[in-house]
Amino acid sequence: MQNIGSKLFGVVVIGLLATLVYVTVFSDGLGKAPEVMVTNNQGEEIALNKPKKPVLVNFWATSCPSCIQEMPDMAKMKQELGDRFELIAISMEYDPQEQVQKFVQANPYPFVFVMDKDGKIAKSFGDVLLTPTSFLIAPNGKIVYKQVGELHFADVTERIKQMSPQF
Structure with a gap:
């Protein structure tokens, strides 16, 4: 038995x-990241569905206290990991353009800011409505992490290191 x-x-x-x-x-x-093109701070186009390295996409709003609170930690993660990944902060369509520009100018974080003026980017990621919402995209274009709410920085950092061991 x-x-x-x-x-x-x-x-x-x-x-x-x-x-x-x-x-x-x-x-x-x-799932696979949507076919969205963004421009980084060096003027290079990044296809989110075919990135050359991991990409962390963070949807945020100036009216979102959690979003603003996690930005210094995202900046710290970007400084620590450097070129191992791209970090793209996408403001929501409802966020006034002037308010976003003032925030970005007052807070020169070391990552890319993109304004989703017509809401198409948020819609392409499954109709993001809540902020913060983040997606980690692998170099093969697959979404390997999604978080509604504040990021779990240790988890995301470890996944980025695993996907970019060459650095």
Whole structure:
């Protein structure tokens, strides 16, 4: 009887491992990033569905206290990891353009700011409505992390390091 139990346990473990391998290697996980082009601070175009390195996309608003609160930590992460990834902060369509520009000028963070003037970028990411909402996109264009609310910086930092070991 004990032999059957251990064999059954082994089959279950193998099944779980096979499922884990399939999900991490073959499935789309959280899906593919949308076909959106943004321009970084060097004037280079970045295709979010085909980035050359990991990209962290953060939807934010000047009226969002959590968004403003996490920006210094995002800047610190960008400074620590440098060129291992791109960080793109996308302001929401409802955020007044002048207010966003004032904020960006007053806070020269080391990442890219993009204004979603018509809401198309937020819509292309599944109709983002809540801020902050963040997506981590792998170099293969797959979304590997999504967070509604403040980022879990340790998790995101570790994933970026795993996806960019060459740096």
